[in-house]
Amino acid sequence: MPEDKVSGEPSTTDAAQDESTGSPGLSEHQSELLLRMIRVAYPHPSFPDAPYERTAKAVQEASLTDAVLPEGLDDLDARADGDFLALDDAAATAVLEQIDTGDFFRRVHATTVVALYDDHEVWDLLGYEGSSYEKGGYLHRGFDDLDWLPRPRIEEYDGPPRVELVEGSAS
Amino acid sequence: MTPETIMETEMIMDTETADLGIDIPESEAAVVIIGSGAGGGTVAHELATRGIRCVVLEAGPYLVADDYENDEWAAFNQMAWLDLRTTSGSWRVAKDFPNLPTWIVKAVGGSTTHWSGATPRFMAHEFKTRTTYGEVDGANLLDWPITLDDLAPYYDKAEIAIGSTHRHGRAPQPAGNNYFVLANGAERAGYRYYATGPYGTNAEPYDGRPGSIQDGFNFQGDKHRSKWSTRVREIPRAVASGHCDLRPSSQAVKITHDAAGQVDGVEYVDADGNLHKQSARVVCVAGNSIESPRLLLMSASSLHPDGLANSSGQVGRNYMRHMTGSAYATFEQPVRMYRGETMAGIIADEAKHDTSRGFAGGYYLETLALGPAFLASFIEPGEWGRPFTEKMEAYAHTAGMWIVGEDMPQTTNRVTLNTDVKDALGLPAPDVHYDDHANDTTMRSHGFAAADTIYGGVGALTVHHTPPYPSTHNLGTCRMSARPEDGVVDGWGRAHDVANLFVSDGSVMTTGGAANPTLTIVALAIRQAEFIAAELGAGRL
Numbered sequence: 001m002p003e004d005k006v007s008g009e010p011s012t013t014d015a016a017q018d019e020s021t022g023s024p025g026l027s028e029h030q031s032e033l034l035l036r037m038i039r040v041a042y043p044h045p046s047f048p049d050a051p052y053e054r055t056a057k058a059v060q061e062a063s064l065t066d067a068v069l070p071e072g073l074d075d076l077d078a079r080a081d082g083d084f085l086a087l088d089d090a091a092a093t094a095v096l097e098q099i100d101t102g103d104f105f106r107r108v109h110a111t112t113v114v115a116l117y118d119d120h121e122v123w124d125l126l127g128y129e130g131s132s133y134e135k136g137g138y139l140h141r142g143f144d145d146l147d148w149l150p151r152p153r154i155e156e157y158d159g160p161p162r163v164e165l166v167e168g169s170a171s
Numbered sequence: 172m173t174p175e176t177i178m179e180t181e182m183i184m185d186t187e188t189a190d191l192g193i194d195i196p197e198s199e200a201a202v203v204i205i206g207s208g209a210g211g212g213t214v215a216h217e218l219a220t221r222g223i224r225c226v227v228l229e230a231g232p233y234l235v236a237d238d239y240e241n242d243e244w245a246a247f248n249q250m251a252w253l254d255l256r257t258t259s260g261s262w263r264v265a266k267d268f269p270n271l272p273t274w275i276v277k278a279v280g281g282s283t284t285h286w287s288g289a290t291p292r293f294m295a296h297e298f299k300t301r302t303t304y305g306e307v308d309g310a311n312l313l314d315w316p317i318t319l320d321d322l323a324p325y326y327d328k329a330e331i332a333i334g335s336t337h338r339h340g341r342a343p344q345p346a347g348n349n350y351f352v353l354a355n356g357a358e359r360a361g362y363r364y365y366a367t368g369p370y371g372t373n374a375e376p377y378d379g380r381p382g383s384i385q386d387g388f389n390f391q392g393d394k395h396r397s398k399w400s401t402r403v404r405e406i407p408r409a410v411a412s413g414h415c416d417l418r419p420s421s422q423a424v425k426i427t428h429d430a431a432g433q434v435d436g437v438e439y440v441d442a443d444g445n446l447h448k449q450s451a452r453v454v455c456v457a458g459n460s461i462e463s464p465r466l467l468l469m470s471a472s473s474l475h476p477d478g479l480a481n482s483s484g485q486v487g488r489n490y491m492r493h494m495t496g497s498a499y500a501t502f503e504q505p506v507r508m509y510r511g512e513t514m515a516g517i518i519a520d521e522a523k524h525d526t527s528r529g530f531a532g533g534y535y536l537e538t539l540a541l542g543p544a545f546l547a548s549f550i551e552p553g554e555w556g557r558p559f560t561e562k563m564e565a566y567a568h569t570a571g572m573w574i575v576g577e578d579m580p581q582t583t584n585r586v587t588l589n590t591d592v593k594d595a596l597g598l599p600a601p602d603v604h605y606d607d608h609a610n611d612t613t614m615r616s617h618g619f620a621a622a623d624t625i626y627g628g629v630g631a632l633t634v635h636h637t638p639p640y641p642s643t644h645n646l647g648t649c650r651m652s653a654r655p656e657d658g659v660v661d662g663w664g665r666a667h668d669v670a671n672l673f674v675s676d677g678s679v680m681t682t683g684g685a686a687n688p689t690l691t692i693v694a695l696a697i698r699q700a701e702f703i704a705a706e707l708g709a710g711r712l
Contacts, residue, residue, distance in 0.1 A: 041555045041556065042555060042556075042559070042560055043556070043557055043560055044560050044563075044564060046564075093556065096555075096556075100555065106553075109553070109555060113547045113548050114244065114544070114547070114548065116547070117543045117544050117546070117547035117548075117563065118243075118244050118544040122543065123542075123543060126543050126563060126564065126566040126567065127505075127507075127566060127567030128509065128542055128543050128566060128567070129509075129510075130241070130242070130542075131240075131241035131242060131388075132241060132386045132387055132388070132510075133241050133384075133386045133388070133394045133395065134241075136384055136386075137383070137384030137385045137386030137387070137395070137511075138384075138385045138386065138387070138510040138511055139383070139384040139385045139386075141510075142348075142507070142510060143345075143347045143348065143385035143510040143511035144345060144346055144347055144348060144351070144511070145348065145507075146348040146351040146352070146504075146505070146506060146507075148502075148504040149351050149352065149355045149629060150355065151346060151351070152346055152350065152351060152354030152355055152358065152365075153354065153365075153366070154343045154344065154345060154346050154350075154354075154366060154367040155337070155343055155366055156337055156364070156366040156368075157363045157364050157365070157366070159363060162363075162364045162519060162520065162522075162523065163523060164294040164295070164296065164522070164523050164524070164533075165294075165295075165296045165303065165523065165524050166523055166524065166525035166526075166527070168526070169303075169524050169525050169526040169527070170296070170302075170303050170524070171302070171303065171304060171305025171306075
């Protein structure tokens with residue numbers, strides 16, 4: 001799905017999509033580091049690149065005005081003998097584990113968990129259907145289509161009333 | 172809301188308008204109600220329909236059904252109370268969401284816009300916890316000054332107003348996918364007291380509103396208006412009575428009093444930042460359990476040096492937020508928990524006081540579903556890597572439940588004014604301090620074990636224990652007490668120190684019970700309004 005056709009993006013990614021590639025604060029190499037970092041930290045083998053790219057832009061948009069992001073990205077290279085992009089997934093994950101309590105990682109995380117999972121292409125990939133009201137809800141579209149368990153009772157239990165104060169429990 | 176938006180809304184929604192009612196002069200000493208949620212909206216309805224002139228000051232905008240969004244973050248940013256707050260204490264929310272201690276609503280209708288709809292009543296012994304539970308170390312337990320018998324007739328009225336399913340002839344909600352899993356798991360675990368309610372959303376048309384079309388998004392308002400809220404029922408009826416002046420986007424900042432100590436006005440800031448003062452004969456504070464004590468503390472004066480109505484020192488103390496937790500279980504087969512009513516499923520078997528379990532009080536287990544957008548932020552805050560993404564990839568095969576039970580009141584769990592941090596109006600931000608009590612953590616562990624049993628019985632592959640979300644149930648910070656030295660208000664919610672000042676929200680709860688609090692807030696508000704009307708009628712107020 002072309003990224004400009006994804007409907008209803010959150011405002012952060014909308015804004016990011018209006019930008020040309022990269023951000024004023026990041027070099028092309030730093031942008032590649034960020035994308036790789038997000039791919040490694042939030043690995044979904046079935047996801048294409050587009051949602052990750054939109055998420056990386058959202059992270060840049062959220063951190064335009066300070067040095068935490070570029071410095072943190074440079075630090076990834078420093079922790080990888082100068083080339084974080086050359087590390088395999090396991091080695092890259094090990095680098096991130098060294099820094100995951102720091103401000104840089106936490107900031108990337110805070111935006112990623114919102115932007116990546118508010119992405120409508122990701123919703124499709126996870127099997128989530130999003131807004132339902134304009135489609136008439138799920139009344140006739142499977143709100144009760146679970147077929148691997150028996151249909152349960154919906155009324156309250158008609159036996160003896162529940163014991164609310166168990167004997168011997170009152171002080 | 173602009174006049175253009177209101178007109179547009181009227182054209183689209185022929186059955187509802189954003190009518191603001193009559194104009195009451197600021198110089199007229201009216202009943203001033205601060206907040207339009209479960210408590211304030213109900214008091215406004217009860218008084219205005221009796222012909223008593225009321226001004227309702229609501230901090231948030233007037234959002235109607237057409238404004239609501241079927242989109243978690245968009246709706247959150249539209250209606251959540253996001254004014255700056257700080258947190259302290261050992262509760263996990265302070266670490267994960269340090270500036271978001273609560274998850275409540277700033278809009279007409281208050282947090283009834285957001286509520287899911289579970290309407291259990293308090294149990295008789297939950298009004299007498301000090302007597303029933305005895306002395307619990309570190310807990311500031313106190314018996315309520317009223318009993319279940321006092322409140323029972325008002326529970327009836329509240330259930331009829333809300334249209335609670337399974338009550339007063341209202342049909343039950345049908346079983347949705349998430350309930351299939353919860354109920355079958357409950358049955359196999361030996362539980363018996365499970366059902367799809369009582370639940371405050373119409374299964375069938377009732378009270379001028381339609382039955383549910385199982386469209387989910389209960390937390391985001393309800394575009395279909397099947398869910399009860401004061402925004403769809405009490406507020407429009409109060410306004411239509413011709414005795415109510417509703418003022419949205421009006422943030423109360425101070426309650427004033429006369430030389431004798433009786434309250435006589437409320438200062439508030441409008442949407443343009445202008446300060447107003449509305450004269451008052453009676454003030455009802457219903458700003459939820461953070462803003463209500465904050466407003467009383469900000470209203471300190473030479474007569475009330477520690478805050479208005481705070482001679483007891485209890486304003487802001489005994490903050491309760493319920494023992495909560497969630498369990499998300501994954502299965503081989505699809506569940507699609509998000510389809511249909513969010514909380515139409517409740518197990519009551521553990522809602523009892525049974526000390527053989529190792530803790531005082533009890534809890535409910537209720538269906539709960541989040542979309543992927545919210546689940547990513549809340550299922551295990553801070554987690555990343557493959558353990559996290561595996562949870563997200565199982566989304567369509569995941570069932571969810573919420574565990575909600577009584578937490579212990581503690582004097583040190585407390586809302587205070589953070590004089591180091593100012594909100595957008597330059598006023599001290601509220602700080603919300605909370606430490607879990609040992610009773611709370613023991614109960615949470617028991618609830619997680621119950622969830623493991625329930626989901627394990629129907630073949631769960633994994634069950635994840637999710638820590639508490641920012642608080643939706645905020646209680647106790649202006650508690651009722653028989654003696655003035657033990658609490659802030661009496662059994663009617665009237666301030667011990669100020670005869671014409673009332674608190675009308677969940678702040679008044681002496682203890683929190685296990686039940687979701689909205690039904691009890693509404694019942695207390697109906698009872699309080701009846702008292703206020705009688706006192707006004709008799710010339711005593």
